[in-house]
Amino acid sequence: MQAGFYLAAIFGLQVYFGRPQTQVRAPVTYAVLAAQAFLILVPLTQFGISWTGMHVLLAANAVQVFPPRIGWPLLALISAAMVPVQLLLGATTADIGEVLIGSVVGGLEFYGLTRLARLITVVHAARAELGEAAVAKERIRFAGDLHELLGLSLSTVGPKAVSAKEAVKTDPARAKEEVGEILKVARHALADVRLVASGYREASFKDESRTVESMLIDSDIEVEVEGSHSDLPVHVRTVVVAVLRAGAAEVLQREGVTRCGITMRQSAGTVELDITDDGEVGDSTAALPTAATDTAATLIDRVEALGGSLSRTVRPGGGNLLHLVVPPGTTTESDSLRGGGDDPAEVSATVSTWVMRTVFIGFAVSVMYTNLVRGRDVETLLTIGGFVIASLIVQLGYISRPGLELSPRMRYAVLGLMAVLVFGPLPLLGSLWHSIPGFLAGSALLLLRPAAGWFVFVAVLVTVPAIKAVNLVHPLLVVQFAGSTLITGLVVFGLTWMARAVHQLRSARFELARIAVAEERMRFARDLHDLLGLSLSAITLKAELALRLMDVDPDRAGHELVEIGDIARLALADVRLVASGYQELSLNDESRSAESVLVAADVDVRLNMHYGELPPEVRTVLATVLREGVTNVLRHSAKGARCEITVRQVDRMVMLEIVNNGAERVAAPSVGGSGLRNLSARVAELGGELTAGMSVDGTFRLSARVPA
Secondary structure (H helix, E strand, O other): OHHHHHHHHHHHHHHHHHOOOOOOOOHHHHHHHHHHHHHHHOOHHHHHHHHHHHHHHHHHHHHHHOOHHHHHHHHHHHHHHHHHHHHHOOOOHHHHHHHHHHHHHHHHHHHHHHHHHHHHHHHHHOOOHHHHHHHHHHHHHHHHHHHHHHHHHHHHHHHHHHHHHHHOOOOHHHHHHHHHHHHHHHHHHHHHHHHHHHHOOOOOHHHHHHHHHHHHHHOOOEEEEEEOOOOOOHHHHHHHHHHHHHHHHHHHHOOOOOEEEEEEEEOOOOEEEEEEEOOOOOOOOOOOOOOOHHHHHHHHHHHHHOOOEEEEEEOOOOOEEEEEEEOOOOOOHHHHHOOOOOOHHHHHHHHHHHHHHHHHHHHHHHHHHHHHHOOOOHHHHHHHHHHHHHHHHHHHHHHOOOOOOOOHHHHHHHHHHHHHHHHOHHHHHHHHOOOOHHHHHHHHHHHOOHHHHHHHHHHHHHHHHHHHHHOOOOHHHHHHHHHHHHHHHHHHHHHHHHHHHHHHHHHHHHHHHHHHHHHHHHHHHHHHHHHHHHHHHHHHHHHHHHHHHOOOOHHHHHHHHHHHHHHHHHHHHHHHHHHHOOOOOOHHHHHHHHHHHHHHOOOEEEEEEEOOOOOHHHHHHHHHHHHHHHHHHHHHEOOOOEEEEEEEEEOOEEEEEEEEOOEOOOOOOOOOOOHHHHHHHHHHHOOOEEEEEEOOOOOEEEEEEEEO
């Protein structure tokens, strides 16, 4: 009766330690551990040697409650303390050895099952942390790219515009030179925007090569693509894909091309891309002779910034070879997303695997020790040892190996092999048969469907005592074997399932981080295009206009140069907005800027602005739609066109409409890039709708309706 009371109290307290939400370093936890220690140690004086197995709970909980530098020595100390206790209670040397092995294995069993349950909860709760950290790291890198590629360029535009304005009347030649520099900077910056924006999308060499292959085949060019490379850092992969696109464009523009080869190779120190064709050989030695000068220069700069080279040569048998060589980088995207040594998922995966393997090895050691102390002959020990070690290898190498997915056939084959290894010694040893049937029982639950798994599990539990009973083993030992098989099977199932769960959660966290980074890159690309495209186009347009006006209307040219400086400052602010992630724009400012740019392009503009106070996110999206719409007007309209921009609010809806009667007829609203697709996504996020297309009367209409 007293023993039942003690057991109920001990396992009642154990429930507290098994709860995932238990704070292991809290004062109440130390108090509960002290109470459990009292209930475990005091009954030793009453129940003697039959009570000695209870100390494994105390050892396992000590490892959880105390820091590792204290907990693990405590486990060893508690296990060692049982030696003199056992001697005082009259245990034999063999009994003491079994107690020591049982203490270590049992302590790790309870520790593993309790600790892994808590680790799964911790990793699940922290599943978004890796994504947040990866996105933060990506923002820092993106801000650096913007500052390097655009910030420094745009910061020179304002001073040059001021210098040119001051020299318009006094030194026209110097003014023209300064404006020419502004034009060069603006065009180069536009090329940078396109390259960086495209690079921050998920650039895949495999996907891009398929697209290029399809384009070339459509142009009646025979294509052969060979690619062999591992996961590359995103900045390296981006440049490789950009060179592939540019090289394919060169092939399409070259005369007489019937065959094209694309080869990607990676060695320990280099990544190489070769694009060959059998077309006419040009006079130019430039790597990309037919590409826009600024685009080619930007791409070559990016290649050289990586420490690589891009060259075009004439093939010995005729034709052209575009050859790219870049170092592969030191950190792949996978490496950058995965946590470091302190990451809870990585620590949990390591701990789960280590505990599981140690416990299973402990089972094997226990079997061998039991047979050794019972005086088995060498042949029997070798037979049992061979089968036990083989069972352990199958268990750890296949069944309980985290991350290994077995096909249905392989599952049945492995389970059958385990059955042979567990029961194989029986015909050879008879009554001396000793194995680890718990491996087979637990593996059945892991490899088979639940109904079949539990059927095999129960069958093993029934078979083991039946075999022992047939061999006239003492009834108490029969019960002991049955209980050992039950506990071992459940521990094998529990530790393996939990280890798998930890590894799966770690993989899920990595996938969530990868998706979060991909979405962040798409946002970068979208914001680069939407926020900076118009500003840089406006600087280019106004610089060209100022050059034309210097000789005929110096005052008007000076006015345009002042506006260039203002736009450059706004563009720098946009760079900071994109990098910081806070894109809040003013619809009023954008409408005035749009009017100024369109007037400079000889477009007749009419503004009709009738709206009240709008939420910041609505105002920002509409301002972005206005930017993209004006960019399309500049791109597709002839001089002298008329553009009407209307913003009106009716009840809880606000509508922005841009109507251009001078647009060239286009095949689809997506022509010219991904701007309208980006805007559609942004408007849809607010529950609105964006439409764009040519009307019957030849006008192009862009309309956005958003709830206010």
